[in-house]
Amino acid sequence: MRAKASKPRARSKPDLAKVHDRVLAWFEEHGRSFPWREHRDPYQTLVAEMMLQQTQTGRVAPAYGTFLAKFPDVRTLAHAPAMEVIQAWRGLGYNRRAVDLQRSAQAIEHEYGGVVPSDLKALRALPGVGDYSASAVACFAYDRQVPVVDVNVRRVLSRAARASDELSLDETRRVAAEWLAPGEAYRWNQALMDVGAMICRIDKPLCAQCPLKATCEYRARGLNKGPRPERRPKQSPFEGSSRQKRGGIIDHLRDTAGEGVSLSVLAKVIHPNGHKDLTWLVELLEGLEREGLVEMTPGARRGSARGIVRLPG
Incomplete structure (x- = not known):
């Protein structure tokens, strides 16, 4: 009779004081330098x-x-x-x-x-x-002692604490609060961000270089060597999207300073045949105006080819 497969033994909780020491020591040596980190x-x-x-x-x-x-x-x-x-x-x-x-x-x-x-x-x-x-x-x-959870921190804590590629945001926040280094939130949060960006990458994590390798649940279960999880569906292509057109509108208006530009001219800049029917452009501009990014003359709102659009004053 075949013996039942034994369940993997539950690992004891990591010594967080040692985890903090290792991660902060790594950060002192390898942390990234940015101009916004040079002040408070x-x-x-x-x-x-x-x-x-x-x-x-x-x-x-x-x-x-x-x-x-x-x-x-x-x-x-x-x-x-x-x-x-x-x-x-x-x-x-x-x-x-x-x-x-x-x-x-x-x-x-x-x-x-x-x-x-x-x-x-x-x-x-x-x-x-x-x-x-x-x-x-x-x-x-x-220097408030609060966790700061970005996509990198979420991935690091999901893997290290729960052997998951992505915990729910609520669960990540609970883990982040539990793992927060006492009195060291400023350095700890930045350290986790850098571990995520430099070491605990989405694909091909550099586990051998990771300051969390001794206690990481993800590594302990061999998940770092298995097939990568399926990526989330990619966003719709940027080329030709409304987002691209919106950005193109703002960039062109930047180049015209405060003078503004007519709908007919703007349409040709954004889309080769866009001047033939201005409905699409007016719809985009109305959204941008609601957001405070452009100003339209009454003629532009009516869809007149001579109507003027400019950046807000």
Whole structure:
């Protein structure tokens, strides 16, 4: 009679104090260098975190310094013409974030005397600031002892603590709170981000180099050597998408300064045969206007070929 296969023995919980020591020691030697890590200024941290939403660090780094040179503080940004803020956002994509950032600066100016709040609830109430950005500002600017969970941290904790490629966000937050290094949230959160970006990659994780290798559940179960999980379905192609057209509209309006451009000219720039029927363009522009990214003359709203569109003043 065949013996029953034995279940894998449950591993004991890791010694988190040792985990913290290993990860923080690795971070001291290998942590990435970014301009937003060179200070703890709340305003500059808010700018960085808004830019880093859905945009790679390599694109953010050069734009960050240029933006701060033009808008060095809350008051300057709050009172700047919206057109200048949108122009300064060139190259970062998702242009609505520029409007949200300026509106956040205006709210901070009016409601908090120009001082970025440290309270998580107050931060979340700012335009365009969600749970991640609020936690990042609270931690990195004010040293609040809170976990900061981005996609890299989520992957690291999912694998190391639960042998999963992706825990639910709620479960990840529970693990992040449990694993938070006491009194070291500032360095710990950044260390986990860097482990995720540099070591615990989606494909071909470099487990032998990982500071968590001794206690990682994912590695202990051999999941790092097995077939990779199926990726989520890819987003719709960017080429020819509404998102591409929206970005093209804003980029062309940036080049026209404040003069604006007619619908007929704009349509030809965005789509070779787009001037034959302007309905598609008006629909895109109406969405951009609602978001505060463009201004349309009455003629443009009616779909007149001579109607003018420009960046907001």
